[in-house]
Amino acid sequence: MSDQTQSMVSRRGFLRAVGVSGGAGAMLATMGAMGLAPSAAASVTPAFRAPERSDFTLTGRSGAKVVVLGGGIAGLTTAYELGKAGYDCTILEARHRVGGRNLTIRGGDVETDLDGRIQRASFSDGVYFNAGPGRIAQWMVTMDYCRELGVPIEVFTNQNADAWIYNESAGMTEPVRYRTAKADVYGYVSELLAKATDQGALDSRLTTEDRDRLLSFLQSFGAIGGRAGDWAYTGTNRRGFSGYPGAGNDVGSLLGTPPPLSDVFASNVGRYFSFEFGYDQAMLMFQPVGGMDQIPRALAKAVGQHRIRLNAEVTAVTDRGSRVEVTYRQGGRQSQITADYCVAALPPHLMARVPHNLGAGVTAALADFPVTASGKIGLEYRSRWWETDQRIYGGITETDLDLSHIWYPSYGFHGKRGLVVGYYNTGANARTYSGLTPEQRSERAISQGVKIHGDKYRSELVTSYSHAWDRTRYIEGAWTSPRYGTPGYNLLLQPAGRVYFAGDWLSHEVAWQHGAFVAARSAVSALHQRVMAG
Numbered sequence: 001m002s003d004q005t006q007s008m009v010s011r012r013g014f015l016r017a018v019g020v021s022g023g024a025g026a027m028l029a030t031m032g033a034m035g036l037a038p039s040a041a042a043s044v045t046p047a048f049r050a051p052e053r054s055d056f057t058l059t060g061r062s063g064a065k066v067v068v069l070g071g072g073i074a075g076l077t078t079a080y081e082l083g084k085a086g087y088d089c090t091i092l093e094a095r096h097r098v099g100g101r102n103l104t105i106r107g108g109d110v111e112t113d114l115d116g117r118i119q120r121a122s123f124s125d126g127v128y129f130n131a132g133p134g135r136i137a138q139w140m141v142t143m144d145y146c147r148e149l150g151v152p153i154e155v156f157t158n159q160n161a162d163a164w165i166y167n168e169s170a171g172m173t174e175p176v177r178y179r180t181a182k183a184d185v186y187g188y189v190s191e192l193l194a195k196a197t198d199q200g201a202l203d204s205r206l207t208t209e210d211r212d213r214l215l216s217f218l219q220s221f222g223a224i225g226g227r228a229g230d231w232a233y234t235g236t237n238r239r240g241f242s243g244y245p246g247a248g249n250d251v252g253s254l255l256g257t258p259p260p261l262s263d264v265f266a267s268n269v270g271r272y273f274s275f276e277f278g279y280d281q282a283m284l285m286f287q288p289v290g291g292m293d294q295i296p297r298a299l300a301k302a303v304g305q306h307r308i309r310l311n312a313e314v315t316a317v318t319d320r321g322s323r324v325e326v327t328y329r330q331g332g333r334q335s336q337i338t339a340d341y342c343v344a345a346l347p348p349h350l351m352a353r354v355p356h357n358l359g360a361g362v363t364a365a366l367a368d369f370p371v372t373a374s375g376k377i378g379l380e381y382r383s384r385w386w387e388t389d390q391r392i393y394g395g396i397t398e399t400d401l402d403l404s405h406i407w408y409p410s411y412g413f414h415g416k417r418g419l420v421v422g423y424y425n426t427g428a429n430a431r432t433y434s435g436l437t438p439e440q441r442s443e444r445a446i447s448q449g450v451k452i453h454g455d456k457y458r459s460e461l462v463t464s465y466s467h468a469w470d471r472t473r474y475i476e477g478a479w480t481s482p483r484y485g486t487p488g489y490n491l492l493l494q495p496a497g498r499v500y501f502a503g504d505w506l507s508h509e510v511a512w513q514h515g516a517f518v519a520a521r522s523a524v525s526a527l528h529q530r531v532m533a534g
């Protein structure tokens with residue numbers, strides 16, 4: 001048996017031991033043939049773990065009565081999961097619709113903000129605007145709920161090589177396509193690293209073999225010349241073409257030569273590249289067909305509309321020892337509901353203001369969640385000029401303007417009309433826009449967007465709707481920054497008497513529906529365990 005065969009056999013034995021077979025094993029064997037050390041193969045093994053289904057079921061049934069405060073994703077999931085186990089749940093939701101931050105705006109929708117500004121959306125039929133969540137990563141439990149609830153999904157384009165980057169503060173006068181920016185940054189970085197490597201600058205870190213492998217990687221990664229060409233980056237067709245190749249002898253027209261290295265770094269385009277490396281933002285991403293609110297709609301249907309009281313603002317929570325009393329205001333009248341348990345799924349900073357007898361420590365803990373502002377604007381256009389004129393089909397343009405991001409729609413390709421998200425910003429930029437009237441917001445977003453897209457950004461506009469989450473009644477912020485590990489945070493992971501807490505703010509996936517789903521699962525598991533033990 002040759003040494004090579006011996007090592008293949010022992011590696012296969014190792015693969016069997018960790019449960020890898022078939023394609024994955026073959027792939028690792030190929031890696032072995034490529035000269036990767038067994039330790040390198042071992043380190044990639046966990047990536048081949050079979051994907052887990054994340055369905056959830058409580059074991060055992062109960063008819064206990066539970067009042068759920070808030071009809072966002074966490075509140076709806078609480079009632080849905082407890083309902084599957086027989087519980088008698090009632091949701092009290094202050095707004096006129098369920099979903100909370102999961103909000104999709106369509107033509108005819110009316111929203112009044114905390115400043116009394118009324119917006120009536122006049123989007124065309126079939127055009128929708130996800131004012132809150134817009135994307136879902138494949139691993140998120142949100143995907144499992146879409147499957148379980150029968151909500152169809154489609155790809156959400158989170159990155160697009162043909163979308164733009166525009167850094168005005170770096171002196172850019174024109175936007176640059178992602179593909180061009182990446183080719184130049186990767187090219188120059190590869191050139192520098194290759195030169196340093198070849199000149200021996202990294203010899204204390206690299207073996208001779210490492211050095212050769214690194215140089216070979218950099219040559220392909222950056223499309224740079226070899227040693228004979230001093231590893232120089234001089235451009236590549238990855239930058240794109242001003243005229244793409246055609247028939248016969250038409251080789252196309254390359255998009256010029258790269259700007260000098262110093263100009264590329266000065267433009268700071270590379271700051272956006274790591275976004276797509278994020279475990280939560282990497283493609284493929286998904287969205288429900290027809291709008292993100294298909295999720296709360298499906299949850300509400302499964303829970304039963306008769307169990308959901310809308311326009312019902314919770315005004316007090318009292319733990320009576322053997323039951324919980326919740327007071328709420330609905331249609332100008334004050335009512336009370338009594339239940340065995342309560343799950344409070346309101347934003348923490350708002351729950352902190354609801355009078356209760358759960359203790360000052362609970363109030364202090366609830367009030368200790370710093371809140372982030374965020375806003376978005378939906379711009380409906382009479383033509384899909386970004387597709388026809390600029391060849392952008394979905395994805396995101398990144399800017400250093402106060403609008404931050406521009407999103408192109410991942411639905412309705414080649415349709416007549418379409419909706420662009422003209423800003424999606426957070427923090428100070430969001431507050432700048434939320435302080436304006438809807439008309440001023442639209443004007444500001446348009447005057448910024450024309451710098452990237454030209455006149456059609458204004459002339460093709462039909463209508464707009466903007467949402468400021470810090471000015472949204474019953475939400476008052478986009479998401480929070482929990483102080484993980486503090487006594488206050490940990491206190492809220494426990495029930496306060498008969499009251500449990502849930503929401504994305506009690507998870508490590510804040511600002512994601514996944515966080516709301518898993519926090520609700522955690523609360524119902526604890527409640528159910530107590531009931532079953534009782």
Ligand SMILES: Cc1cc2nc3c(=O)[nH]c(=O)nc-3n(C[C@H](O)[C@H](O)[C@H](O)COP(=O)(O)OP(=O)(O)OC[C@H]3O[C@@H](n4cnc5c(N)ncnc54)[C@H](O)[C@@H]3O)c2cc1C
Binds near residue numbers: 072136374473478515
């Ligand atoms: C701009 C933005 C972008 C986002 N992007 C994504 C994304 O791409 N993907 C993703 O998965 N997630 C995203 N999220 C996060 C996602 O929306 C949240 O994590 C999730 O919806 C939170 O659900 P929740 O039930 O915890 O809270 P909420 O949705 O805040 O629900 C709380 C509910 O309580 C109600 N309420 C408040 N006060 C009272 C009262 N006194 N009485 C009765 N009811 C009351 C509210 O009306 C609301 O319905 C985004 C959020 C925002 C704002």
Ligand SMILES: NC(=O)CC[C@H](N)C(=O)O
Binds near residue numbers: 510
């Ligand atoms: N900035 C973030 O934390 C992301 C917010 C939100 N989940 C989004 O994807 O837009």
